[in-house]
Amino acid sequence: MKKINSTLFAAALMLSPATTSAQSDTADNEKKEAKKADQEVVVEANDQMQFNKKAFEIKAGDTIKLTLKHVGKLPKIAMGHNLVILQKGTNLAGWASKAMTAAATNYIPVDEASKKAVIAKTKVLGGGETDSVTFNIKEAGEYQYLCSFPGHFALMQGKITVK
Ligand code: ZN
Numbered sequence: 001m002k003k004i005n006s007t008l009f010a011a012a013l014m015l016s017p018a019t020t021s022a023q024s025d026t027a028d029n030e031k032k033e034a035k036k037a038d039q040e041v042v043v044e045a046n047d048q049m050q051f052n053k054k055a056f057e058i059k060a061g062d063t064i065k066l067t068l069k070h071v072g073k074l075p076k077i078a079m080g081h082n083l084v085i086l087q088k089g090t091n092l093a094g095w096a097s098k099a100m101t102a103a104a105t106n107y108i109p110v111d112e113a114s115k116k117a118v119i120a121k122t123k124v125l126g127g128g129e130t131d132s133v134t135f136n137i138k139e140a141g142e143y144q145y146l147c148s149f150p151g152h153f154a155l156m157q158g159k160i161t162v163k
Contacts, residue, residue, distance in 0.1 A: 037065035037134060045081035045147065045156065047072030047127065054158040060140045067132040068122045076126030080149040082107065083133075085119040085160065088141045092157065099148035107148040124149060137162045 039062055044052040058064050068083045086095060095117060098109035106124050108115065120135035137143060140162045147156035 036063060038062035040065045040067070042067045042069060043083060043158075044069045044071045045083075045125070046070075047074045047079050049079070049147075049152055049155045051083075051147070051156050051158055055161070056158070057161045057163060058137065060162050061136055061138050063134060063136050065132055065134050066120065066122070067130060068125060069130045070125040070127050073127040076124060076129075080107075080124040080126060081147045081152070081156070082122050082124045082131075082149065083145055084108070084121040084148050085135065085137075085143060085145045087117045087119060088139070088143055090117040090144070092144050092146060092153065096146060096148060096153040099153075100150040102148075103150075107150070119143065 039058055041053075041056055041058070041064060043066065045068060046052070066083065066085075068081065070079075070081050072079055084099075086092065095109070095114055098111070098114050099107045102109045106121075108118060108121060119137060120133045122131040122133050123129075125131055137160070143160040143162060145158050145160060146153040149156075
């Protein structure tokens with residue numbers, strides 16, 4: 001048991017630079033655009049593995065501030081939730097299955113195609129936590145979002161209609 005613990009600790013240390021840079025990217029985006037959101041959307045996620053919104057509508061080109069609130073009580077390791085918006089036409093199941101094994105990068109796959117498919121993403125949250133992200137989508141159409149925590153996307157997904 002002791003040996004397993006120290007291995008995990010070492011792995012966590014090695015992985016932390018990637019985590020830090022992913023978070024600062026998000027912070028930069030927020031700084032640039034946080035001031036003038038045209039629309040705010042709040043999505044709640046709970047301990048029953050559900051988003052409270054399965055669909056919402058935005059206008060093409062509008063700056064959207066999206067807030068994810070984990071309204072449950074379970075810790076991140078047991079019931080982590082994020083919200084990832086994918087490019088139109090992305091194979092949701094295929095993307096999610098790659099995400100499942102990407103714990104080191106907060107369940108965002110590291111291959112170029114999968115990274116390119118991400119329009120916006122929140123942090124992975126535990127119960128009681130909140131994170132916001134600002135984005136815009138220029139091209140009208142239907143886009144999907146999901147929670148990429150392992151095993152969640154089948155229940156935790158939704159659709160954004162961009163008009
Ligand atoms: Zn989830």
